[in-house]
Amino acid sequence: MKRIFSGVQPTGNLHLGNYLGAIRNFARLQDDYECIYCVVDMHAITVWQDPAALKANTREVTATFLAAGVDPAKHIIFNQSQVPAHAELAWIFNCVARLGWLNRMTQFKEKAGKHRENASAGLYVYPVLMAADILLYKATHVPVGEDQKQHLELTRDVAQKFNNDFGREVFPIVEPLIFGEATRVMSLRDGSKKMSKSDPSDYSRITMTDGPDEIAQKIRKAKTDPLPLPETVEGFDGRPEAANLITIYAALADITPEAVLGEYGGQQFSDFKKALTDMAVEKLGPVGQEMQRLMADPAHVDGILKDGAERAEALARPILAEIYDVVGFLNVR
Ligand code: AQP
Numbered sequence: 001m002k003r004i005f006s007g008v009q010p011t012g013n014l015h016l017g018n019y020l021g022a023i024r025n026f027a028r029l030q031d032d033y034e035c036i037y038c039v040v041d042m043h044a045i046t047v048w049q050d051p052a053a054l055k056a057n058t059r060e061v062t063a064t065f066l067a068a069g070v071d072p073a074k075h076i077i078f079n080q081s082q083v084p085a086h087a088e089l090a091w092i093f094n095c096v097a098r099l100g101w102l103n104r105m106t107q108f109k110e111k112a113g114k115h116r117e118n119a120s121a122g123l124y125v126y127p128v129l130m131a132a133d134i135l136l137y138k139a140t141h142v143p144v145g146e147d148q149k150q151h152l153e154l155t156r157d158v159a160q161k162f163n164n165d166f167g168r169e170v171f172p173i174v175e176p177l178i179f180g181e182a183t184r185v186m187s188l189r190d191g192s193k194k195m196s197k198s199d200p201s202d203y204s205r206i207t208m209t210d211g212p213d214e215i216a217q218k219i220r221k222a223k224t225d226p227l228p229l230p231e232t233v234e235g236f237d238g239r240p241e242a243a244n245l246i247t248i249y250a251a252l253a254d255i256t257p258e259a260v261l262g263e264y265g266g267q268q269f270s271d272f273k274k275a276l277t278d279m280a281v282e283k284l285g286p287v288g289q290e291m292q293r294l295m296a297d298p299a300h301v302d303g304i305l306k307d308g309a310e311r312a313e314a315l316a317r318p319i320l321a322e323i324y325d326v327v328g329f330l331n332v333r
Pocket residue numbers: 007008009010011017018019020021022023143144145146147148182183184185186194195196197198199
């Protein structure tokens with residue numbers, strides 16, 4: 001069976017973009033793939049994390065995977081730090097990846113911003129650790145949002161270079177799985193910016209733990225333009241906020257944006273926002289409630305992570321042993 005690997009950082013404020021772009025797809029793929037879903041806590045510390053919050057957020061992301069419907073008995077859910085082979089392989093890949101490749105990564109440029117000299121070395125090699133996460137399991141497919149496309153290209157480059165350098169087909173060339181209507185959900189405050197956990201404005205995103213009142217308030221305050229809703233998707237041109245809200249509705253309702261416009265095209269935003277609020281509360285409410293229920297039982301969540309880490313470790317160890325051998329590390333133990 002084809003194997004999937006994907007991860008989510010436990011950096012708090014898990015939002016609608018993370019859910020529609022990635023986590024909901026995780027559950028939808030589980031009948032056709034062997035899935036490994038990881039809470040990437042080692043990626044999270046590439047920027048400062050409060051230690052207590054990191055632990056709580058690790059449980060929250062795990063709860064979201066479960067609440068979204070991932071079956072931990074059939075598939076693996078674990079947190080990255082518990083399988084040290086990720087860090088071990090990342091070191092080897094640090095010696096395969098080229099500085100020129102990393103210098104092109106737009107996420108580093110965005111996150112480091114003007115303070116590049118002050119960014120952690122970990123943030124710079126973030127995509128190398130991501131390549132290690134995926135290739136440690138020889139995963140063939142990676143479901144992600146559109147923003148991760150460039151990092152996946154780098155994973156493919158690392159795999160290709162490693163295979164070429166050592167003259168062996170050790171790693172598969174992974175395929176991104178970017179699907180659904182909402183592969184890039186935009187900020188509710190600015191349709192040109194990605195919805196993101198680190199946006200200082202809470203009104204820029206709907207988080208997975210928002211209740212009906214918060215969802216309603218955020219949608220009510222969402223930026224729009226003065227025109228009525230467009231009649232067709234061609235009308236999205238130059239209207240990023242309209243495009244975003246309609247796309248979110250389409251993704252939540254599992255219909256196309258054309259179908260949404262068939263019903264709401266030409267209407268006022270105020271009416272559409274009410275419909276969007278109802279749809280969001282209907283679809284996200286049960287997930288949020290299940291998350292709260294799971295987070296109230298940390299021992300249960302930790303047990304799932306422990307079991308997942310043991311199973312992930314069992315898959316990873318023989319693959320890492322093969323890689324060590326190919327690289328030429330002398331095995332004396
Ligand atoms: N706005 C988005 N729309 C669709 N998908 C998204 N993803 C993130 N934002 C959107 C997808 O969610 C998965 C997990 O993301 P992550 O936690 O590993 O990191 P991220 O992309 O850095 O998330 P954020 O929310 O944007 O956080 P910050 O603010 O820290 O940059 C990935 O599959 C991602 O594509």
